[in-house]
Amino acid sequence: MDIFLIKATQLILAFAILVIIHEFGHFLFARIFGVRVEKFYIFFDPWTELFKWKPKRYIGGFGKTKRLKNAPADNEVETGEAGPVEVDYTEIKDSAYETGEKAKKKKKSFWGDTEYGIGWLPLGGYCKIAGMIDESMDTEQMKKPAQPWEFRSKPAWQRLLVMIAGVLFNFLLAIIIYAGIVYATGEKYVPVNEARMGMSFSGEARKIGFHNGDIPLFADSEPLDNPGEARMKMVQAKEVKVLRNGKDTVGIRIPEKFIFALDEEAKSDTATISFMAYRIPTRITQVTMGEGAAKAGIKAGDEVIAIDSVPTPSLDEFLVALRGHENETVRMTIVRGEGQKRDTIIASVPLSGTSKMGVGLEVDPSAFFKSREIRYNLLESIPRGIEMGTDKLTTYAKSMKMVFTKEGANSIGGFGSIGSIFPEKWDWLAFWNIAAFLSVALAFMNILPIPALDGGHVMFLLYEVIFRRKPSEKFMERAQLVGMALLILLLVYANGMDIVRLFK
Numbered sequence: 416m417d418i419f420l421i422k423a424t425q426l427i428l429a430f431a432i433l434v435i436i437h438e439f440g441h442f443l444f445a446r447i448f449g450v451r452v453e454k455f456y457i458f459f460d461p462w463t464e465l466f467k468w469k470p471k472r473y474i475g476g477f478g479k480t481k482r483l484k485n486a487p488a489d490n491e492v493e494t495g496e497a498g499p500v501e502v503d504y505t506e507i508k509d510s511a512y513e514t515g516e517k518a519k520k521k522k523k524s525f526w527g528d529t530e531y532g533i534g535w536l537p538l539g540g541y542c543k544i545a546g547m548i549d550e551s552m553d554t555e556q557m558k559k560p561a562q563p564w565e566f567r568s569k570p571a572w573q574r575l576l577v578m579i580a581g582v583l584f585n586f587l588l589a590i591i592i593y594a595g596i597v598y599a600t601g602e603k604y605v606p607v608n609e610a611r612m613g614m615s616f617s618g619e620a621r622k623i624g625f626h627n628g629d630i631p632l633f634a635d636s637e638p639l640d641n642p643g644e645a646r647m648k649m650v651q652a653k654e655v656k657v658l659r660n661g662k663d664t665v666g667i668r669i670p671e672k673f674i675f676a677l678d679e680e681a682k683s684d685t686a687t688i689s690f691m692a693y694r695i696p697t698r699i700t701q702v703t704m705g706e707g708a709a710k711a712g713i714k715a716g717d718e719v720i721a722i723d724s725v726p727t728p729s730l731d732e733f734l735v736a737l738r739g740h741e742n743e744t745v746r747m748t749i750v751r752g753e754g755q756k757r758d759t760i761i762a763s764v765p766l767s768g769t770s771k772m773g774v775g776l777e778v779d780p781s782a783f784f785k786s787r788e789i790r791y792n793l794l795e796s797i798p799r800g801i802e803m804g805t806d807k808l809t810t811y812a813k814s815m816k817m818v819f820t821k822e823g824a825n826s827i828g829g830f831g832s833i834g835s836i837f838p839e840k841w842d843w844l845a846f847w848n849i850a851a852f853l854s855v856a857l858a859f860m861n862i863l864p865i866p867a868l869d870g871g872h873v874m875f876l877l878y879e880v881i882f883r884r885k886p887s888e889k890f891m892e893r894a895q896l897v898g899m900a901l902l903i904l905l906l907v908y909a910n911g912m913d914i915v916r917l918f919k
């Protein structure tokens with residue numbers, strides 16, 4: 416239960432941040448162009464809300480509203496951005512703005528004419544922009560004459576900027592996060608060509624031609640360096656070239672649906688490697704007193720090279736060889752010391768009921784191979800953040816074509832799948848890395864030309880710019896309804912697939 420709460424908290428926090436930034440993009444550009452934003456909500460608020468607040472006017476939640484001190488009296492006429500507004504605080508509703516000279520004498524409020532709130536349904540968020548057909552489906556407002564402060568009254572280029580602002584802000588957020596990460600921590604990794612023992616590959620990878628010990632060199636003629644980026648480039652490539660046996664360059668064809676085979680393999684309880692991992696020696700870093708290793712005389716710094724005469728040159732092979740020896744005593748061949756003073760020792764090690772022997776193991780490749788460490792100052796971190804954000808966006812876009820295959824449709828997941836990628840223990844570095852990736856994904860998904868998404872509005876605005884005429888409001892209303900229905904069906908399907916997987 417604790418793990419579930421940690422993952423759920425990270426998911427909701429990340430989602431809230433992404434929604435705020437996305438909707439703030441719409442809000443900011445709308446207000447810059449003088450468009451009134453009636454509501455700014457984190458999460459949806461059907462029927463009621465958790466919290467709502469309108470500056471200098473009212474505060475409330477759960478359907479109740481309290482007028483703030485010094486707020487205008489009931490039915491008192493206030494001046495708004497474009498003219499006087501008659502406010503009935505009995506119901507706390509703003510009537511439509513009217514034009515008037517009095518408004519021109521009063522300083523415009525950038526923030527004060529919007530109701531800010533938190534909904535109870537954490538499936539997104541929204542800005543209710545005056546004079547726009549959106550998820551609020553406020554058709555009554557659209558029946559009234561267009562007003563100069565409404566979205567529909569603004570030039571097409573301004574409306575276009577308002578609509579792409581959310582996507583733009585999500586992408587900028589990812590860049591800022593990546594830049595912040597590399598500025599704070601730098602980058603440290605072992606280049607794949609420095610892995611002298613090569614890589615260990617999963618069963619599915621070996622099926623298509625990879626061999627344990629291969630050193631990846633190129634993915635579709637693109638040199639491979641950073642292992643985190645190399646994995647995805649290799650999976651999406653048509654051909655990967657590897658160095659085999661230290662001398663032969665071998666080309667391996669990557670099947671189009673290879674990524675789905677890896678995904679299924681990763682869900683297996685017996686999977687020890689996700690596609691590929693560095694082959695590193697099995698080095699003991701600590702020994703627990705009273706456990707099997709301590710009883711056998713094993714010390715920190717020892718390296719295990721065989722179990723019961725079965726060679727285990729790498730850590731992954733050592734872990735596989737341990738299986739099936741529960742509550743048994745195994746003979747381990749140990750190498751102790753460095754350089755010419757290395758001694759070979761045979762130790763009889765009793766294992767526990769889970770094949771454990773009470774040791775810590777070195778898992779950092781940089782402890783064995785030459786690593787690369789890059790530090791960034793503030794100015795250097797910005798272009799690196801842009802590079803990382805662009806690379807993630809390109810990779811995500813390439814992977815989307817797989818969604819339209821049978822395997823891709825079966826792999827779609829909802830909030831459960833998204834939540835599962837967060838770590839079981841709170842890790843701020845991992846959290847921000849995942850949040851940045853989700854921000855890129857949200858930006859890409861929102862720009863798709865589907866009615867009800869930002870991309871749908873952009874598509875109709877581009878039509879207007881090209882053909883110099885707007886689609887009819889009735890058409891826009893119907894398109895919005897169709898788009899919302901499609902999104903709801905997709906949401907139900909994705910989260911339904913999560914439930915189905917729980918019972919598999």
